[in-house]
Amino acid sequence: MKTPLQLLDAFKAHFGTGASVYRAPGRVNLIGEHTDYNDGFVLPAAIEFYCWAAAAPRRDGRLIIYSENFNETVEAALDSLSPLEKKHWANYPLGVAWALRQAGKPLTGANIYIAGDIPFGAGLSSSAAVEVATGFALLGQSGLAVDRSELAQLCQKAENEFVGAHVGIMDQFISCFGRASHALLLDCRSFQHEFVKIPTDLQLVICNTMVKHELASSEYNARRAECEEGIRILRKAFPEIRALRDVSLSQLDEHRRNLPPRVFARCRHVITENARVQNAVEAFRREDRQALGQLMRDSHRSLRDDYEVSCKELDLMAEIAAAQPGLIGARMTGGGFGGCTINLVECAAVSDFRRKVAAAYFSKTGLTPEIFVSPASGSAQQIAVLENKPAG
Ligand code: GLA
Numbered sequence: 001m002k003t004p005l006q007l008l009d010a011f012k013a014h015f016g017t018g019a020s021v022y023r024a025p026g027r028v029n030l031i032g033e034h035t036d037y038n039d040g041f042v043l044p045a046a047i048e049f050y051c052w053a054a055a056a057p058r059r060d061g062r063l064i065i066y067s068e069n070f071n072e073t074v075e076a077a078l079d080s081l082s083p084l085e086k087k088h089w090a091n092y093p094l095g096v097a098w099a100l101r102q103a104g105k106p107l108t109g110a111n112i113y114i115a116g117d118i119p120f121g122a123g124l125s126s127s128a129a130v131e132v133a134t135g136f137a138l139l140g141q142s143g144l145a146v147d148r149s150e151l152a153q154l155c156q157k158a159e160n161e162f163v164g165a166h167v168g169i170m171d172q173f174i175s176c177f178g179r180a181s182h183a184l185l186l187d188c189r190s191f192q193h194e195f196v197k198i199p200t201d202l203q204l205v206i207c208n209t210m211v212k213h214e215l216a217s218s219e220y221n222a223r224r225a226e227c228e229e230g231i232r233i234l235r236k237a238f239p240e241i242r243a244l245r246d247v248s249l250s251q252l253d254e255h256r257r258n259l260p261p262r263v264f265a266r267c268r269h270v271i272t273e274n275a276r277v278q279n280a281v282e283a284f285r286r287e288d289r290q291a292l293g294q295l296m297r298d299s300h301r302s303l304r305d306d307y308e309v310s311c312k313e314l315d316l317m318a319e320i321a322a323a324q325p326g327l328i329g330a331r332m333t334g335g336g337f338g339g340c341t342i343n344l345v346e347c348a349a350v351s352d353f354r355r356k357v358a359a360a361y362f363s364k365t366g367l368t369p370e371i372f373v374s375p376a377s378g379s380a381q382q383i384a385v386l387e388n389k390p391a392g
Pocket of ligand 1: 032033034035036037167168169170171334335336
């Protein structure tokens with residue numbers, strides 16, 4: 001990755017002027033998977049992998065956005081923004097401009113240079129980081145203040161309505177609110193949140209399976225629809241419930257016969273996962289590592305068996321990790337169908353852990369996994385860059 005100064009140089013070479021620099025982090029989720037769009041609880045942490053955006057204002061109401069990762073420039077007029085073809089990288093930044101304007105923000109045009117080091121397609125939220133970094137850049141260049149909670153919601157709206165991916169709020173929120181050395185307990189209904197300290201002798205180790213199954217986005221939307229079906233059926237008996245967040249396990253059991261077995265299992269995952277998030281926060285506070293490890297294992301099993309969003313590579317990666325000394329807990333993280341596991345590992349054991357997990361995974365799959373170690377990082381922000389002025 002470039003330093004902020006190199007990014008400024010790259011901007012200047014591309015657009016011919018100086019710029020302001022912003023960055024937004026990716027994330028891992030410690031526990032609380034597929035709960036955010038059910039008004040539930042999540043416990044993500046921002047990581048030290050970022051999307052960077054260098055930006056300068058334009059007076060002609062146009063956006064010119066260059067992606068270093070894709071080596072491509074896209075141009076658009078702010079007053080006629082519409083999505084490019086499906087899966088185009090520029091739909092994320094253009095969608096944010098669209099959502100900000102929908103919210104009545106008087107944006108000026110901008111030149112934006114985007115560069116990131118969050119691996120794509122690994123489930124570490126490179127898309128949310130692009131959205132949030134662009135949001136900061138657009139608001140900053142237009143002289144508008146950033147309300148982080150509003151920005152997270154507008155970035156989600158951009159992804160839901162402009163990009164067409166029906167994601168929840170977790171990724172955008174943690175990118176806007178991450179705090180160094182902490183995970184964030186978020187109530188995805190009220191947006192109330194609190195920080196949970198990650199013990200200093202533990203590291204977040206992220207193991208990339210190096211696979212991303214094509215199913216990911218269609219199955220994601222299918223899971224959402226199954227949760228909604230569960231709610232529709234359960235509401236006949238409990239008209240007060242608004243989301244799976246409001247349903248207890250005993251209410252679900254009581255109405256098991258009314259639910260298709262698959263929908264029952266999806267609902268059971270969400271309800272038990274919400275409880276696991278609360279219990280994990282308690283376990284962090286009590287420093288009860290055994291309980292934490294068990295909760296992470298249970299979460300993985302529930303995602304594998306009830307929610308059916310794991311895959312053999314994720315199961316294998318979690319299983320290999322479980323056999324290593326110094327492991328507190330391991331589970332798949334993010335939407336599933338490939339991507340990464342999150343492992344909480346004692347610092348002293350991390351280098352052996354990396355080596356042994358990589359070797360074992362390679363011997364079973366022929367794939368060399370990327371294994372990242374990252375402290376929990378801070379939130380999206382503007383970065384002050386001091387340019388080196390030549391002496392004299
Ligand atoms: C993706 C989505 C999030 C969340 C997770 C699953 O990362 O972007 O909103 O639903 O999947 O927990």
